[in-house]
Amino acid sequence: MIRSVGHPQNHAWHRSHARNYRRAWFLMAGVIGAALLLYTLGDFSSVAWPVLGTAVLETTYRLALAYGIALIIGITVALLVGWSPYADFFFPFFDVLQNLPSFALIPLFIFFFGFTDRMIIFFAVSSIIWPILFAVLNTIKSAHKDLSDAATIFGARGLKRIPYYLAPLAYPSILTGSIVGIAIGWEAVIGAEIITNIAGFGDFIKTASATGITQASIAGTLAILVIVFVLNRIIWAPLLAESAKRYAE
Amino acid sequence: MPNNMTGTQQMTLVLSRVSARFADEEARGAYALKDITFGVAKGSFTSIIGPSGAGKSTLARVILGLMEHESGEIVRNFARPAMVFQNYALFPWLTALENVAFGLRMDGASLHEREHVAREKLKEVGLLHLEKHYPAMLSGGQRQRVGLARALAILPDLLVMDEPFSNLDTITAEALKTDLLKIWRSYGMTVIMVNHLIPDAIELSDQIIVMGAHPGHVEKILDVDLARPREVRGEQFFKEVDHLTEVIRTIS
Numbered sequence: 001m002i003r004s005v006g007h008p009q010n011h012a013w014h015r016s017h018a019r020n021y022r023r024a025w026f027l028m029a030g031v032i033g034a035a036l037l038l039y040t041l042g043d044f045s046s047v048a049w050p051v052l053g054t055a056v057l058e059t060t061y062r063l064a065l066a067y068g069i070a071l072i073i074g075i076t077v078a079l080l081v082g083w084s085p086y087a088d089f090f091f092p093f094f095d096v097l098q099n100l101p102s103f104a105l106i107p108l109f110i111f112f113f114g115f116t117d118r119m120i121i122f123f124a125v126s127s128i129i130w131p132i133l134f135a136v137l138n139t140i141k142s143a144h145k146d147l148s149d150a151a152t153i154f155g156a157r158g159l160k161r162i163p164y165y166l167a168p169l170a171y172p173s174i175l176t177g178s179i180v181g182i183a184i185g186w187e188a189v190i191g192a193e194i195i196t197n198i199a200g201f202g203d204f205i206k207t208a209s210a211t212g213i214t215q216a217s218i219a220g221t222l223a224i225l226v227i228v229f230v231l232n233r234i235i236w237a238p239l240l241a242e243s244a245k246r247y248a249e
Numbered sequence: 250m251p252n253n254m255t256g257t258q259q260m261t262l263v264l265s266r267v268s269a270r271f272a273d274e275e276a277r278g279a280y281a282l283k284d285i286t287f288g289v290a291k292g293s294f295t296s297i298i299g300p301s302g303a304g305k306s307t308l309a310r311v312i313l314g315l316m317e318h319e320s321g322e323i324v325r326n327f328a329r330p331a332m333v334f335q336n337y338a339l340f341p342w343l344t345a346l347e348n349v350a351f352g353l354r355m356d357g358a359s360l361h362e363r364e365h366v367a368r369e370k371l372k373e374v375g376l377l378h379l380e381k382h383y384p385a386m387l388s389g390g391q392r393q394r395v396g397l398a399r400a401l402a403i404l405p406d407l408l409v410m411d412e413p414f415s416n417l418d419t420i421t422a423e424a425l426k427t428d429l430l431k432i433w434r435s436y437g438m439t440v441i442m443v444n445h446l447i448p449d450a451i452e453l454s455d456q457i458i459v460m461g462a463h464p465g466h467v468e469k470i471l472d473v474d475l476a477r478p479r480e481v482r483g484e485q486f487f488k489e490v491d492h493l494t495e496v497i498r499t500i501s
Contacts, residue, residue: 146338149315153332154403155355164355168342247341248385 304465
């Protein structure tokens, strides 16, 4: 994000964020250090680390891809619907769709994609897309009338309205929708892996539980936590802080 | 036809028996505005005043085509309208400079051109030093000035202002009012200001449209013939204030 460091208010903002970053990273380093200590003491000796690493990477890769697809589709659909005069018509339609129990749709995805990577990815897309879509649509619908009028008066009409008014207006909701969507996405990808036995973190913990290796499940969960934390600190926290400050009333 | 109309050529705006209502009013048979008739002369300063619920802001939106009217006729002899909002309505994702340049950007002006004009307008309202600030970093008065600069940047032939001083403290409002008068004189554009302060309306306006409520309608149209610059402590000024206050009191 562009922010002039030269301004005194921005100086303070950057300083406070640098401090928060340092604290977060110290905390994370502590967690990783403790895990390494436990490992060297032999507490995780029964864990097949290369298998776990590959499983976590596979799951993360599927989630990242699913998120990317859901983000593009979700934002595009929400902006087009929000731009059109039919937003009120589409809202209940989307609401019904998002309330379909996603795991009940797994057989449908298997039917179309088989037991493949693509099946899990598209299944996850069907879960991640809704928080993004609803967050963006809701922001557009609830925007202050004056702001919308200002955009119209000063020329953001027709298709121009999407890139110059609706998209920047929706930016904070894209962030919050993404955060919720990714949380649901982890669940969807891992759940689908458990159900379908496709290699990944879900399958790894299922096998670990079945064979009674509890440490493997704990180590796997810790690994996912570290990834979530790092993503939060590197991407979401700074973007959210910036957006909250910029979009403050 | 409007009572003060001397021919549509000299008029920026003419409304004849204009009625409008919101979607939820249709079922109840209610109107937000009913049979609004008046004209606004080119280059003049018109104030629209009246009690809450008189539909002043709705009328401003109808004038600018932001809200459809249901019946009646509107003759719009303006090509580039601009608006200044009560709540500023600045785009929070843009800096002060980018906000001012927004209309020019939509017109397809080059980056160099629009930044040049935007800086000029920010200088005019005394905020050039804050060009890189986002709206959240500005005070209410500063935001309103950016809003005014944004409107001026597109060289409007009609400037509609919806209660521009109502969220400002007295000192800031007075300073902005002085600037507004200077700007109006130098640009020669037509100004329509929705307002609820009687002295402001008399100090600034050539014509005052007094509106009544439920539904919003024109109660009275007053011409203000005081010489400019207006002496706001003068006897004639206070007489006009008293007269208008009495009119408002009667309709309230």
